[in-house]
Amino acid sequence: MGSAEASVESLSAQVADRDWYHTLELAPGVITPGWFDARRVAGDLPIPGSLAGKRCLDVGTFDGFWAFEMERRGAREVVAIDLLDLAQADWPPNALPETVAAIAGHKREGGGFEIARRALGSSVTRHELSVYDADPETLGRFDFIYLGSLLLHLRDPVRALDRLREVCTGELMVVDNIDLLLTLLFPRRPVASLDVQGRPWWWTCNVAGIVRMCEAARFRVIGRPRRLFMPPGAGQALPRMRPALLLSRAGRRPVMLKLLGDPHVALRAMPT
Secondary structure, three states, X not given: OOHHHHHHHHHHHHHHOOOEEEOOEEEOOEEOOEEEOOHHHHOOOOOOOOOEOOEEEEEOOOOOHHHHHHHHXXXXXXXXXXXXXXXXXXXXXXXXXXXXHHHHHHHHHHHHHHHHHHHHOOOOEEEEOOXXXXXXXXXXXXXXXXXXXXXXXXXXXXXXXXXXXXXXXXXXXXXXXOOHHHHHHOOOOOOEEEOOOOOOOOEEEOHHHHHHHHHHOOEEEEXXXXXXXXXXOOOOOOOOOOHHHHHOHHHHHHHHHHHOOEEEEEEEEEEO
């Protein structure tokens, strides 16, 4: 076996040895079985096609898909932040220890990011840091910030956005989960549903709610927010489709995930 084949085989073994949040192509034929496959929507987001010369920040990077995507788009420097110790995360008070342990097991102290960074030959720098602790003295300032699928996991999302405003000199891109029904029922009124059922989900807003959070944190939303569906990846096991699933809200969610994807909004904002 040649060295290249041995390297691909070793990489494949590392990929198979862990759970993945992001779908990443690390080498020809070596694709991580992520919970979501953002590759299918990356080209549709209103992210500049070129980030040449820009200093960029990826907030809540997990396996690093968006950090590596910004690097691929020519960013001068990419910094990523995430909490590797999930015991320090913004859990609801009623979170069960076994739930915390299970999700920490999936993340395994950010090892997926390191595997991907090495395989891609990336120069992205990662800091173990909560978004609540983002400040210019620690991180500096950024021309472009990507905040993806994090607000719903935060007890105080407006505080998090306010901290990002302190390090943003250019543009913030927010891509976050939305409550589709509330968005359709209340297209202009900010509304959110509160989860807090022992898992790390707090507020799921409609689109107007995400906009209002950004405005409360002293951002100005640019243009119209764009609704999109985040496609599930190979690592997300969805039930076999059958009519009985449509009888409950819990059953309808996996149907929507399988047929369309997870409802999100993408919006651009700048500090006021």
